[in-house]
Amino acid sequence: MSPIPRLPDGFHWGVATSAYQIEGAVREDGRGTSIWDAFVESPGTIRDGHTADTACDHYHRYPEDIDLMRRLGIDVYRFSISWPRILPSGSGAVNASGLSFYDRLVDALLAAGLTPMATLFHWDLPQELEALGGWLDRDTAHRFGEYAAVAAEHLGDRVKHWITLNEPFEHMALGYGLGQHAPGRTLLLDSLPAAHHQLLGHGIAAGELRDSGAELVMLTNSYSPAAPASGSESDIAAARAYEALHRGLFTDPVLLGRYPDLSAYGVDGAALPFVQEGDLATIATPLDGLGVNYYNPTRLAAPTAESPFPFEIVEFANVDTTDFGWPVMPSGLTETLVSLTEDYREALPPLWITENGCSHRIEPDADGNFADRFRIDYLEAHVRALAAAVDLGADVRGYLVWSLLDNFEWAEGYHQRFGLVHVDFDTLERTPKASFDWYRELIAGQRR
Numbered sequence: 001m002s003p004i005p006r007l008p009d010g011f012h013w014g015v016a017t018s019a020y021q022i023e024g025a026v027r028e029d030g031r032g033t034s035i036w037d038a039f040v041e042s043p044g045t046i047r048d049g050h051t052a053d054t055a056c057d058h059y060h061r062y063p064e065d066i067d068l069m070r071r072l073g074i075d076v077y078r079f080s081i082s083w084p085r086i087l088p089s090g091s092g093a094v095n096a097s098g099l100s101f102y103d104r105l106v107d108a109l110l111a112a113g114l115t116p117m118a119t120l121f122h123w124d125l126p127q128e129l130e131a132l133g134g135w136l137d138r139d140t141a142h143r144f145g146e147y148a149a150v151a152a153e154h155l156g157d158r159v160k161h162w163i164t165l166n167e168p169f170e171h172m173a174l175g176y177g178l179g180q181h182a183p184g185r186t187l188l189l190d191s192l193p194a195a196h197h198q199l200l201g202h203g204i205a206a207g208e209l210r211d212s213g214a215e216l217v218m219l220t221n222s223y224s225p226a227a228p229a230s231g232s233e234s235d236i237a238a239a240r241a242y243e244a245l246h247r248g249l250f251t252d253p254v255l256l257g258r259y260p261d262l263s264a265y266g267v268d269g270a271a272l273p274f275v276q277e278g279d280l281a282t283i284a285t286p287l288d289g290l291g292v293n294y295y296n297p298t299r300l301a302a303p304t305a306e307s308p309f310p311f312e313i314v315e316f317a318n319v320d321t322t323d324f325g326w327p328v329m330p331s332g333l334t335e336t337l338v339s340l341t342e343d344y345r346e347a348l349p350p351l352w353i354t355e356n357g358c359s360h361r362i363e364p365d366a367d368g369n370f371a372d373r374f375r376i377d378y379l380e381a382h383v384r385a386l387a388a389a390v391d392l393g394a395d396v397r398g399y400l401v402w403s404l405l406d407n408f409e410w411a412e413g414y415h416q417r418f419g420l421v422h423v424d425f426d427t428l429e430r431t432p433k434a435s436f437d438w439y440r441e442l443i444a445g446q447r448r
């Protein structure tokens with residue numbers, strides 16, 4: 001096979017994680033309760049009743065994990081800050097011990113020559129705010145702004161790269177619409193206020209970060225090109241409707257200052273009742289980058305009579321899938337990056353792939369090695385797809401693999417393994433997989 005094309009000079013390589021999925025120590029040093037701590041305790045929410053009480057114990061083992069990153073040769077590490085570790089009630093009293101964990105983490109990253117990229121919200125809302133309505137309540141956007149100001153004031157001298165929210169679509173849809181994630185609400189389309197209030201919180205937080213001297217402020221969305229199941233008008237309409245909700249709802253307000261056409265949902269996107277004067281201007285606060293999480297495209301067909309949505313998600317035929325059952329289709333990454341570039345034009349800031357990876361479980365061979373060829377093939381194909389998009393004019397500045405470590409995969413518990421590094425969840429021993437060595441060599445080769 002031809003060598004992987006060289007990405008432009010100055011291209012960044014990294015890995016991504018999130019607080020709740022790796023930290024553990026959920027009851028230590030004054031951390032407050034998050035919606036996920038509450039959710040995992042409800043019977044039947046998480047496969048096999050797994051919890052993230054210990055997760056990868058990164059809270060105590062972060063020096064070892066930073067050493068792994070150093071060996072990998074990455075230059076950017078994307079992590080998230082746990083809001084309830086810093087503001088246990090979500091607002092008001094600041095927990096100095098929580099802040100000092102992130103001080104230690106950031107200082108150790110900088111000492112290892114790594115650039116910290118901090119995400120403020122990766123789904124672990126303080127439970128006390130959920131009790132007040134969570135993201136359905138407008139006030140949560142202002143509490144998020146407060147939290148952003150505390151984090152920026154304390155860490156902003158050393159952390160210059162920030163992401164406000166991770167995947168607000170998934171948080172709205174899985175958490176408030178379908179009840180598969182915390183906080184476990186099943187409001188279907190009545191979850192829309194959770195989109196607006198997250199976006200408003202994003203805009204307020206972006207302003208706070210900017211004021212504190214941040215150099216790179218981004219929002220991260222997941223993107224999944226919508227493929228109609230056939231050329232029929234109804235399947236094409238279903239794909240358009242999905243795209244309006246999944247891409248438009250979380251990109252148009254941020255980059256264009258307006259909501260997309262949501263008429264397929266019986267909603268007037270230009271007159272949403274919870275949008276107040278000035279909100280869209282706040283949401284459209286200029287950004288320095290847009291984070292793109294890419295895993296796979298989505299195939300859509302016309303809805304069945306029972307569907308609450310104007311689309312039905314259907315499987316792709318004859319396509320390899322990951323352990324999660326997600327189709328492996330790297331061309332969707334090229335399509336995502338090129339279509340964002342063409343559709344948003346001058347409104348589009350530089351792009352960063354803030355997550356890409358696959359769940360794949362593998363047992364050690366006789367020598368104790370994890371020969372995860374499937375992951376290597378997946379990552380290699382996606383790096384090629386990214387390079388193809390750059391050739392076609394997409395301005396992409398970095399690529400971060402999800403994830404450094406096998407970790408707590410939300411409702412799937414520890415069943416889905418996304419790590420370049422295997423974690424034994426009994427002993428917490430870390431063992432780099434073959435994909436770790438592959439990624440190290442890729443990065444070294446790109447820098448030569």
Ligand code: IFM
Binds near residue numbers: 021355402
């Ligand atoms: O583990 C998640 C992450 O928290 C958000 N993006 C998708 C990943 C894989 O499901």
